[in-house]
Amino acid sequence: MRVLHLSDTHLGVDRWFRGAPTEWSRADDHLAAMRRALAPAFAGEVDVVLHTGDVFDRSRPHPRVIAAALELFTEVARIVPLLLMPGNHDRHGLSWHFSALPAGLTVVDKPCALQLAGLRLAAVPFLRDPAVWAAAAAASCAEGVDLLLAHQCFDGSTVPGFVFRPGEQPDTLGVQHLPRGGPVVLNGHIHTPQELRLGDTRVIHVGSTERTSFIERAEPKGALVWHADGGHVHRVDTAPRPMVIVRGPGDLRTVEPEALVALGREARTLEMEAEVASRGGWVASWPKPSPQMPLFG
Numbered sequence: 001m002r003v004l005h006l007s008d009t010h011l012g013v014d015r016w017f018r019g020a021p022t023e024w025s026r027a028d029d030h031l032a033a034m035r036r037a038l039a040p041a042f043a044g045e046v047d048v049v050l051h052t053g054d055v056f057d058r059s060r061p062h063p064r065v066i067a068a069a070l071e072l073f074t075e076v077a078r079i080v081p082l083l084l085m086p087g088n089h090d091r092h093g094l095s096w097h098f099s100a101l102p103a104g105l106t107v108v109d110k111p112c113a114l115q116l117a118g119l120r121l122a123a124v125p126f127l128r129d130p131a132v133w134a135a136a137a138a139a140s141c142a143e144g145v146d147l148l149l150a151h152q153c154f155d156g157s158t159v160p161g162f163v164f165r166p167g168e169q170p171d172t173l174g175v176q177h178l179p180r181g182g183p184v185v186l187n188g189h190i191h192t193p194q195e196l197r198l199g200d201t202r203v204i205h206v207g208s209t210e211r212t213s214f215i216e217r218a219e220p221k222g223a224l225v226w227h228a229d230g231g232h233v234h235r236v237d238t239a240p241r242p243m244v245i246v247r248g249p250g251d252l253r254t255v256e257p258e259a260l261v262a263l264g265r266e267a268r269t270l271e272m273e274a275e276v277a278s279r280g281g282w283v284a285s286w287p288k289p290s291p292q293m294p295l296f297g
């Protein structure tokens with residue numbers, strides 16, 4: 001049994017970059033990254049695909065974003081069963097986006113236990129209150145499960161420059177919130193890939209498939225294939241678009257063509273922007289992006 005786990009695809013992200021072709025949108029990158037993350041499914045190398053939330057960047061995505069996503073989900077679901085679960089960005093749930101679901105696509109908006117491709121799963125979409133999460137996870141795991149799907153911060157979850165701790169951030173889960181018996185937890189929410197152990201429980205954070213912020217500029221992005229027999233994991237790299245921060249002339253050599261570039265506060269000059277453009281970089285807009293930008297060309 002091989003499980004393809006992906007998360008935080010943030011489809012429909014709209015960030016604006018000067019120098020990028022007008023027909024390009026950052027949303028294209030996120031859709032392409034999701035397609036690359038699904039490569040093992042298209043190659044027939046996995047038995048089930050599980051998405052642990054933040055499928056879309058916004059709770060009310062543009063209809064074109066939903067249509068493009070549904071087309072991709074339908075392609076996958078023709079090959080292997082695919083499950084989607086909402087994250088905090090999908091805060092009104094996911095099922096209302098789709099008037100009909102193709103065969104093979106399961107959308108779970110509420111905590112539940114279910115069987116998929118012979119796996120016993122518990123799925124608990126994002127919940128802000130740890131006590132409520134703990135009760136939902138315990139109920140969903142009561143009959144025994146192979147995997148618990150989550151979209152949360154856990155004790156020790158780390159993003160660049162920050163470690164989550166229960167009590168310090170009100171929605172962070174500790175070992176006391178986990179169900180007894182410790183099924184492996186496949187987790188989303190945290191965009192930095194990592195694995196934690198809380199008591200007896202392995203909590204695998206797959207990370208996101210593309211970068212949504214310059215904070216993530218040095219992180220690998222992708223999906224993972226989890227082998228139920230043996231429990232080992234291998235990563236699928238989605239080759240995210242390069243992102244760099246330019247704080248001065250010395251950083252210009254790090255700018256590759258078609259890279260996304262943020263100018264540090266001290267480097268926000270028209271001259272520096274021209275230097276970045278001459279190297280083919282695309283500059284994150286400052287101050288605020290225009291709300292009028294197109295989503296798909």
Ligand SMILES: [Mn+2]
Pocket residue numbers: 008054087089189190191
């Ligand atoms: Mn996310």
